[in-house]
Amino acid sequence: MLTLFYHPLSSFCWKPLVALYDTQREFTPHPIDLTKPEDAALLESLWPMRQFPVLQDGATRIAESSIMIEHLDLNHPAQSRMLPADPQAALPIRLWDRFFDMNIQLVMQKIVDDALRPPERRDPVIVEQARDKLDRAYRVAERHLSGQGDWAAGAFSLADCAALPALFYAGAIHPFDDHPAMRAYFDRLVQRPSCARVLDEAKPWFRYFPFQDRIPARFMT
Ligand SMILES: N[C@@H](CCC(=O)N[C@@H](CS)C(=O)NCC(=O)O)C(=O)O
Numbered sequence: 001m002l003t004l005f006y007h008p009l010s011s012f013c014w015k016p017l018v019a020l021y022d023t024q025r026e027f028t029p030h031p032i033d034l035t036k037p038e039d040a041a042l043l044e045s046l047w048p049m050r051q052f053p054v055l056q057d058g059a060t061r062i063a064e065s066s067i068m069i070e071h072l073d074l075n076h077p078a079q080s081r082m083l084p085a086d087p088q089a090a091l092p093i094r095l096w097d098r099f100f101d102m103n104i105q106l107v108m109q110k111i112v113d114d115a116l117r118p119p120e121r122r123d124p125v126i127v128e129q130a131r132d133k134l135d136r137a138y139r140v141a142e143r144h145l146s147g148q149g150d151w152a153a154g155a156f157s158l159a160d161c162a163a164l165p166a167l168f169y170a171g172a173i174h175p176f177d178d179h180p181a182m183r184a185y186f187d188r189l190v191q192r193p194s195c196a197r198v199l200d201e202a203k204p205w206f207r208y209f210p211f212q213d214r215i216p217a218r219f220m221t
Contacts, residue, residue, distance in 0.1 A: 002027035002076070005046060005054040007034070009205035011105055011165030013053040014198050015065040016072075018161040022194035023078035066097055069158050082158040089154075096144075096152045096159035103137040104166035111173050115210040134174045138182060145181040150188055164195050172214040190219075 004020065004027050006013035020027050032039045032052055044050040047063040054061060055068040057075065062068040073081045083090045110130040114122050145152070152159035167176070167186045176182045189195050199219055206212050206220060 001058065002072075003030050003056040004028070005030045005032050005043060005056070006052050007032055007205075008198075008202045009208060010052055011109075011169055012051075012065045012101075014165040014168075014202075015158075015161040016053050016055060016068050017198045017201075018164055018194045019069045019072060019082050019158070021197050022156065022161075022192070023072070023080055023082070025072065025076055025078055066094075066101070066158060066162070069161060080155070082156075082161060084154075092153045093157045093159045097162045099137070099140070100152075100159065100162035100166040104134065104141070104170045105162070107133045107137065108166065108170035108173055112169070112210060131174055134170060138176050138179050142176075142179040142181050145185045148181075148185075150185075152185070156192070160189060160192075164189050164198065168199070168219075169209070172209075172216070173211050 002020075002025065004013075004016060006017065006029065008031065032043050034040050034043070040050065043052060043054070046054045046056070046061060049063065051063070053065055053068065054063050055071065056062075057071065060071075062071050069082045072078075073083055083093055107130050111127050114127050151157065152163050163185070167182070167189070170176075171186065176186075190199060203220065206215055209215065
């Protein structure tokens with residue numbers, strides 16, 4: 001039996017949720033509320049980094065969103081895969097998964113972290129550097145996506161699972177409206193039923209996102 005420990009607002013949790021919904025695998029969702037000491041203790045007991053998502057599969061416990069998606073492909077075959085079985089063919093997908101996590105998601109998170117600090121501890125230099133890095137990543141993504149089909153690297157994959165949260169949250173804080181290929185790709189992503197479901201389930205929590213007023217109205221209602 002699969003159990004996913006997660007929070008509906010958490011960007012990295014969206015990755016396995018999209019994969020699970022997209023492949024219609026059954027699992028037990030176990031929301032974790034880190035404001036509750038007992039939930040924080042539970043998460044720490046599952047993964048000492050105290051980060052979600054964590055996937056429990058029988059006696060096997062998996063941390064790290066990308067690894068758990070691979071674990072699903074390997075151990076719970078479904079009608080489609082998030083990574084091809086051929087390791088060589090998987091390389092571009094791994095690249096774009098890392099790209100969205102490292103160059104967009106984590107960079108966007110620096111701006112969120114800054115906004116969550118008390119005003120006297122905020123650092124405009126960190127925010128400016130993060131915005132510069134996002135600009136560079138957007139240029140790279142735009143060039144890449146202009147030459148692609150519907151998805152980030154061939155068929156819908158792990159790379160697209162990573163792209164949804166990265167582009168959703170980064171796009172709210174640092175819009176990519178002037179990047180037509182990114183915009184078109186993002187529109188395709190949010191319309192995919194698995195992604196739309198994740199966004200819908202996150203809706204009640206968006207008010208806790210410090211830049212909630214920048215989330216496009218179409219995702220709030
Ligand atoms: N590389 C990890 C990142 C997980 C992560 O940073 N999760 C965040 C939520 S999006 C978290 O648990 N933050 C709480 C904390 O770090 O204390 C993954 O891909 O699963």
